[in-house]
Every structure is written in C-alpha cells, then in structure tokens.
Amino acid sequence: MPTYRGSCHCGAVTFSLVSDIAELTTCDCSLCRQKNALMTKVHESGLTIERGEEQLSVYEWNTHRAKHFFCSRCGIYTFHRKRAAPDHFGVNVFCLEDFDPNNVPVRATEGIGMSVVDREARSQWPGPREAS
Template identity: 65%
Template sequence: LIILQGGQALTLYQWNTRRAKHYFCKHCGIYVFHRKRSAPDHYGVNVFCLEGFDPAAWPVRITEGASMTVEDAAARPEWPGPRVI
C-alpha cells in the first residue's frame, strides 16, 4: 500500500493481538483503511474516502461486527492469524 498524500493526518489504532492495523483521520476520526489480522496482505478500505469512486458499481459484502471473535480457532490454514479463542 502506498499513500500518495495525507499520510501525516493518519493515526494508527491496534488492539488484542496487534496484528491488524486500523488507520483513522487524526482530525475528524473517520476510519480510512486497515490491514487485516487474518490476512495481513489484504486491506479493508473505506471507499467513501476515495475521490471519484462510485461504490454503487461494486458488490457489497455485509459484515456484522458485534459477534465477531477476537481470535478464530477455525481460521483457514493459509491465514497467519491467531487460532485460539
């Protein structure tokens, strides 16, 4: 991932295993992107932060976070993340 501009306005937040890296705007607090815990070579991005991006042109994957586990005992072998619940 290469940040072309505005990197100085980002702040990092981590918890639990500290594998995931969540970035927020220092000024307004909006979530910008994160590096995933279970697949560190993948990123989640807030597409509403991308100029000129039409989110309606892409399929939506709903994530329900309230019941997400912190560590996943059933994680796929190719994921480097934690396995113990």
C-alpha cells in the same frame, strides 16, 4: 487496473489505490459496526499514501494484529491492515473519489467471532507505502 484517489474528510491524508473493485464488504465486529464501514480489499502493493502519512494515527485492539488507520485531524477511518490477511488492506470506499458503491455487490463478512492467528505473519506489519 483502475487507479482511484482517496482522501480523508479534511484532506490531510491522501492516497492512491490501484485495484479492480469487484466486491465490497461489511463486517459485524464491534469496531466495524461502530464505523459503519464499507470496505474493499486490496493487496498492500496497490495502496500508496500520497500525502499526510504523519497525520495518520493507528488504533489497535484485541489481538493487535490489525492496524486501523485514521486521520488524527478529522478522525476519518481511511484503511486498515487486515488481521486475517495482513498483507492486504481494507479501504474505506467512501474515501474514494469518483467511485459509486451502488454498482458493486456487497458481501457481509463475519468478524464477530473471528479468531486468531497466522503464525507465519511478519512480526511487524507497517503502514502502507509512501509515495517517493
């Protein structure tokens, strides 16, 4: 599988993504609309923070299940732990180097009426793994 390098705008946060990117998604929930987010979905095993984990802030709202990470310095959304599939991350594809989103189909997902809940979920969903 291909490996992509990603970073926030100021470069404080860098990460790597090991994933085939076959599909991109948008979402019409109130948060994704304001971010104008274009995302790809990756299993948690495919996302590694290389640098700047301590620079990440997390935003939680609504059910507080999803974890929306962003750089505390430049404010750029990098990735979030998904609510419906909390063992997966949604990744901001505009943070990726050498990735052209124009060649990948985009699917609009419906987040505006998304309801809870996976009762089997872990009680605590941490951030992505750090490079060791």
